[in-house]
Amino acid sequence: MKNKIFLIFLIFVLNLFAKVDLVTLPSREKVQLTIYNSADLTLVRDERILTLKKGENSLQFSWANTLIDPTSLDLIPKQDVASINISQLIFPPRVSELGLWKIESKFSKKIPFEISYFTSGISWEAFYIGTLSNDEKSMELKGYVKVINKSGEDYENASVRLVVGKINLLEMIRVLAKRYPPYGTPGYLPPAPLIEKERGVEMLKAAKAVLAEAKEKEIIKEGVSEYFLYTIEGTENLPDKWSKRLLSFSQKDIPVEFFYKYEEERYGKNARRFIKFANDQNHKLGKEPLPDGLIKIFKYTNKEGNLSYMGSDKTKYIPIGEKVELDLGESKEVKIDTKLMDLKKKNFVFNKDGNISGWEEEKIYKIKVTNYKNLPVKVEIKRNFPHQYWKIEVDKNIQWEKYDIGSVKFTLTLAPFETREFTYKLILFEGDRRY
Amino acid sequence: MKKVLIILFIIFSISYARTKLVALPDREISYIRFDAPYTAFVEEERILTLQKGINQVDFSWKGVNIDQDSINLTFLTNPDKLKLISLSYPPEGNSLIWEIYSPEGGEEKVRISYLLSNIDCLYTYKIVVDKNEENINFTSYIILRNFSGEDFEKGIVTPEFGKTFETSTKNEETKQILIYQKDGIKFEKIFVFDASRMIWDPETAKENVGIPVYFEIKNVKESGLGEFPLLLGKTRMFQIESSGSSIFLGEDNLKYIPVGESFRLYFGDSRDIVVKQKKMKDTKINIRKNNSGDIVLYDTDEIIRIEIENFRDKIAKIEILENISDEWDMEESTHKYEKIDSNNIKFVIDLKPKSKEIVEFHYHRRNLR
Numbered sequence: 001m002k003n004k005i006f007l008i009f010l011i012f013v014l015n016l017f018a019k020v021d022l023v024t025l026p027s028r029e030k031v032q033l034t035i036y037n038s039a040d041l042t043l044v045r046d047e048r049i050l051t052l053k054k055g056e057n058s059l060q061f062s063w064a065n066t067l068i069d070p071t072s073l074d075l076i077p078k079q080d081v082a083s084i085n086i087s088q089l090i091f092p093p094r095v096s097e098l099g100l101w102k103i104e105s106k107f108s109k110k111i112p113f114e115i116s117y118f119t120s121g122i123s124w125e126a127f128y129i130g131t132l133s134n135d136e137k138s139m140e141l142k143g144y145v146k147v148i149n150k151s152g153e154d155y156e157n158a159s160v161r162l163v164v165g166k167i168n169l170l171e172m173i174r175v176l177a178k179r180y181p182p183y184g185t186p187g188y189l190p191p192a193p194l195i196e197k198e199r200g201v202e203m204l205k206a207a208k209a210v211l212a213e214a215k216e217k218e219i220i221k222e223g224v225s226e227y228f229l230y231t232i233e234g235t236e237n238l239p240d241k242w243s244k245r246l247l248s249f250s251q252k253d254i255p256v257e258f259f260y261k262y263e264e265e266r267y268g269k270n271a272r273r274f275i276k277f278a279n280d281q282n283h284k285l286g287k288e289p290l291p292d293g294l295i296k297i298f299k300y301t302n303k304e305g306n307l308s309y310m311g312s313d314k315t316k317y318i319p320i321g322e323k324v325e326l327d328l329g330e331s332k333e334v335k336i337d338t339k340l341m342d343l344k345k346k347n348f349v350f351n352k353d354g355n356i357s358g359w360e361e362e363k364i365y366k367i368k369v370t371n372y373k374n375l376p377v378k379v380e381i382k383r384n385f386p387h388q389y390w391k392i393e394v395d396k397n398i399q400w401e402k403y404d405i406g407s408v409k410f411t412l413t414l415a416p417f418e419t420r421e422f423t424y425k426l427i428l429f430e431g432d433r434r435y
Numbered sequence: 436m437k438k439v440l441i442i443l444f445i446i447f448s449i450s451y452a453r454t455k456l457v458a459l460p461d462r463e464i465s466y467i468r469f470d471a472p473y474t475a476f477v478e479e480e481r482i483l484t485l486q487k488g489i490n491q492v493d494f495s496w497k498g499v500n501i502d503q504d505s506i507n508l509t510f511l512t513n514p515d516k517l518k519l520i521s522l523s524y525p526p527e528g529n530s531l532i533w534e535i536y537s538p539e540g541g542e543e544k545v546r547i548s549y550l551l552s553n554i555d556c557l558y559t560y561k562i563v564v565d566k567n568e569e570n571i572n573f574t575s576y577i578i579l580r581n582f583s584g585e586d587f588e589k590g591i592v593t594p595e596f597g598k599t600f601e602t603s604t605k606n607e608e609t610k611q612i613l614i615y616q617k618d619g620i621k622f623e624k625i626f627v628f629d630a631s632r633m634i635w636d637p638e639t640a641k642e643n644v645g646i647p648v649y650f651e652i653k654n655v656k657e658s659g660l661g662e663f664p665l666l667l668g669k670t671r672m673f674q675i676e677s678s679g680s681s682i683f684l685g686e687d688n689l690k691y692i693p694v695g696e697s698f699r700l701y702f703g704d705s706r707d708i709v710v711k712q713k714k715m716k717d718t719k720i721n722i723r724k725n726n727s728g729d730i731v732l733y734d735t736d737e738i739i740r741i742e743i744e745n746f747r748d749k750i751a752k753i754e755i756l757e758n759i760s761d762e763w764d765m766e767e768s769t770h771k772y773e774k775i776d777s778n779n780i781k782f783v784i785d786l787k788p789k790s791k792e793i794v795e796f797h798y799h800r801r802n803l804r
Contacts, residue, residue: 034682034683036683043682043683045680071559071669087612087613088610088611088613089610089611090608090609090610091609091610092605092608093606093607093608094607118683161682163682163683165703165704165706166643166645166703166704166706167683167684167685167686167702167703168685168687168701168703168704169686170669170686170688181580181607182609183557183580183609184580185582186473186552186553186555186580186582222676222677223748224674224676225564225568225648225682225684225702225703226648226684226703226704226705226707227682229676229682231678289706289707289746292642292643314641316643317643317706319706319707319709319746320707320746322709352726352727352728353727353728355728357728388717388718389718405714405715405717432728434718434719435718435720435722
């Protein structure tokens with residue numbers, strides 16, 4: 001037990017000219033952590049009961065060796081709001097990591113208060129494990145969240161909430177936590193830097209910290225403003241330097257489309273494996289947006305349930321209703337060969353000096369697609385052109401579309417072990433032939 | 436820690452014997468105004484016990500940064516009778532000596548004013564949006580930072596805006612003081628896609644491309660504010676959620692906002708609004724050539740297509756900012772737009788929940804060389 005946050009409640013009683021200080025240590029009634037994943041920030045709400053005396057009361061709050069941002073300190077009475085006036089928070093001279101609230105009360109009474117502040121050092125991340133069926137048509141998806149406490153403070157029986165979303169921050173909480181005096185000194189208030197150095201490394205180290213075994217708890221999800229809030233059922237103990245993993249959701253039989261992409265400029269000469277699904281009801285999902293995180297994909301290899309590892313991808317945040325494409329890396333199961341078979345220059349035009357001012361280039365490409373798998377495959381081939389002045393003629397039985405001003409996309413479905421070839425003729429207009 | 440000292444030397448001119456009597460008059464009250472950055476204008480009132488004849492008042496300071504040329508002395512009790520004969524700066528610095536002529540002995544209330552450095556005020560704001568996103572609670576704090584070297588036991592502080600209040604302030608103390616709180620303030624939430632700064636095709640980006648979201652608030656009576664200008668300060672924004680507790684939405688700096696003006700605070704990015712922009716056409720037309728056949732003048736024919744999708748379950752007001760360089764004419768546009776300046780246009784779209792809309796505009800850039 002090494003709580004570093006202390007609350008001292010000072011009651012000044014004027015007794016025959018002698019000023020007697022009575023000190024009480026109000027204990028923590030409830031604590032709620034709202035942890036962000038886009039920034040190193042956690043909003044802590046700490047509920048304590050104070051016995052107020054009529055008149056002026058002082059509450060001293062100290063937080064040595066923690067990562068609390070003093071400029072975020074707030075004290076809110078939970079009842080009798082109209083009779084309690086908290087007008088000042090004082091950071092006394094030459095004392096660091098300590099604040100003093102002046103509380104004016106109209107009566108003597110026990111009042112629950114909420115102390116709130118930002119701390120850095122607590123983070124969370126999402127990750128997923130997907131398991132494909134043998135026929136690659138469906139997937140079981142499990143989403144997890146991991147909470148990592150490196151804040152310097154132990155949080156016991158804390159209700160934990162996780163925020164999915166990107167907030168705007170002007171200064172890093174970690175830097176504000178170390179700044180003394182809390183608001184700097186006049187004439188010189190350097191903005192705390194926002195660049196998060198080596199956070200990834202820290203996160204990785206933290207990830208290797210001991211994982212507490214957690215029983216499966218429900219995580220309640222709701223949208224708030226532009227963010228999504230995950231509330232973990234019940235309370236959690238989060239000692240300093242510990243991490244905790246919780247199951248966020250689990251869904252079986254999600255229909256997925258397994259397919260291959262080929263685009264030389266983007267992926268090189270190899271085909272890449274992709275899985276496509278959508279975060280919607282048709283895919284037995286769509287109850288909540290999926291936070292960004294690493295997803296690992298496995299596949300059942302036999303009836304005994306043995307698995308093989310297919311690959312992993314970092315997913316972006318996926319809103320409800322949005323489609324998802326997971327890139328599982330290069331594949332040797334499907335091979336795509338592109339060859340330039342013929343090149344002709346023609347229809348030259350000349351200017352009045354006799355120089356070439358325009359021409360057409362006719363290129364014939366042959367594309368050979370081979371499926372080495374015992375399952376049918378879908379292949380998307382994107383071809384990018386050097387500019388937008390072009391015309392294309394494609395073999396009749398091939399499905400294709402113009403993707404944008406400088407590219408087309410071919411879509412093929414191949415039977416197991418099938419090889420297919422097709423050709424297209426690309427005419428590029430150069431110089432005056434463009435207009 | 437009192438570092439500003441007033442020593443009253445009274446020189447009896449009788450028989451030219453310079454006998455000094457020393458009195459240390461206490462500071463009665465101090466008015467502290469924050470009119471300039473990092474500096475306070477201090478007016479302090481003290482009672483001087485003056486003798487008949489010439490009195491020498493020595494005003495000195497140590498460890499504080501007073502602008503000595505700003506020091507001024509005003510008589511409050513007998514302004515007509517008393518005369519300030521001279522003011523001199525001794526060679527050792529950080530002090531000055533007033534010579535005051537008094538026709539008769541007695542107490543005189545004086546006001547000494549000066550500019551004091553290393554004491555100032557910052558402003559911070561807190562915004563709490565209610566559960567239904569209808570109103571906000573607006574709170575403003577002053578952060579009094581006193582690193583001047585001087586304590587003020589009874590200071591009447593006048594901030595740049597807001598009401599004057601009384602407080603004490605010790606050297607090296609920082610104090611957060613609540614100065615304004617108002618509930619029920621109206622606001623609007625606005626999503627902004629700026630095509631000249633943001634990624635056109637979010638699918639090509641490794642990270643999520645969020646659409647920046649702003650609160651727009653008017654500093655006018657109708658929206659619940661409009662009492663005084665708002666000064667620069669960090670604003671932290673929160674929103675109450677279904678459990679009655681609140682979450683932190685983000686923070687932004689509020690700039691100086693005069694009464695009557697509106698302001699925007701950027702709090703975070705929405706990933707439930709997805710904007711994808713594509714160029715569908717960009718060709719040269721109306722080509723003019725010189726005698727050598729080189730193109731000397733042309734126009735362009737360009738089409739921009741923007742797909743906006745709202746995955747939220749609430750309506751979203753989205754601003755689309757587009758930049759068109761050079762001289763141009765709009766041929767057609769699926770939506771009305773506002774011309775911000777010669778090269779910038781703005782579409783404002785109210786997008787229904789869970790819906791998609793396509794904005795397409797077709798323009799010619801003219802007389803390009």
